[in-house]
Amino acid sequence: MGRRHGRARRAAEAPAVALLALALSGCSVERPGSVLAPAGPAARMELDLLGLSLVVVGAISAAVLLVLLYIVVRFRARPGDASEGADNPGVTWLEVAWTAVPAGLLVLLAVPSLTDTFYLAKPVAGGMRVTVVGHQYWWEYRYDDLGLVTANELHVPAARPLDLRVTSADVMHEFWVPRLGGKVDAAPGRRNFLYLQSDGPGVFAGECTQLCGASHAHMLTTVYADTPSAFEAWRAELTKPFSPPPPGSAAARGMQIFAAKCASCHAIRGTAFKGATGPDLTALMLRKTIGAGTLELNRENLVRWVTDASVFKPGVLMPSGKGKLALTDAQIRDVVAFLETLR
């Protein structure tokens, strides 16, 4: 009785759980983003190919199953009939047909597969060149033509083709933004080309899809396909001259701490800070998140991150402020005050 009751209740709850899951999946930028909802020409080309293969394979499967079903029923053993059945010497037209039809279908699949593969394998004219470098556990973006460097949040002009050259500074990673196109390996010592493009402005989730260490799951990225004016505003922020904080302020004290403890790993454009093992922090405050999507960017989270990032990101390669870097709480607040001037 109790068991029956439980089962009935679970059955009654199922639609509610499904609805809740649906509602939750509708929140914020969709992660990881579905290849079934392409938002640009490369992704659409790949989905069309998938659709064509499904139709062809589905038609073949259905035809074979129908013929099989017919044969099983039509030529089944009947009660009282012990004969071996008729000896069929072969039907030429049938044999020609079942050779020619699959051959035709293979050609139908091969032609678009090959043309699409070759099309997607080379840069589209007028593309924006960005070098993508995978690091444990974040993405570095170097805009080769614009001379900009940033991390984790890739701003691009909407609808412009991207000419990405993907590589790695350490282990194998894999770069994937499902709604904009295929994925590609980020391998040390190699530069793999990837063409992505959006139809228009939008925000697209991406991530590392090659298990690369303890915080592989915290190696997210976001592509911002900006309108021309939004992209220009972002570019202007990243290239404007560095303005040092006013002498005597908390931020000024923080900048000295930064020079001593952080600049060996982090660069800021227009300063003497040129570290390259961690993300470039130029215009840091324009980002929505820190730690490759790990925490929302705000003062409290910056303090927590600098205090000990490994609390949020296991195996993180940034040393803890409180531990290894031997900073006091007051020093951490000062250095965060400096970070907050980076915009």
Ligand SMILES: [Cu+2]
């Ligand atoms: Cu990775």
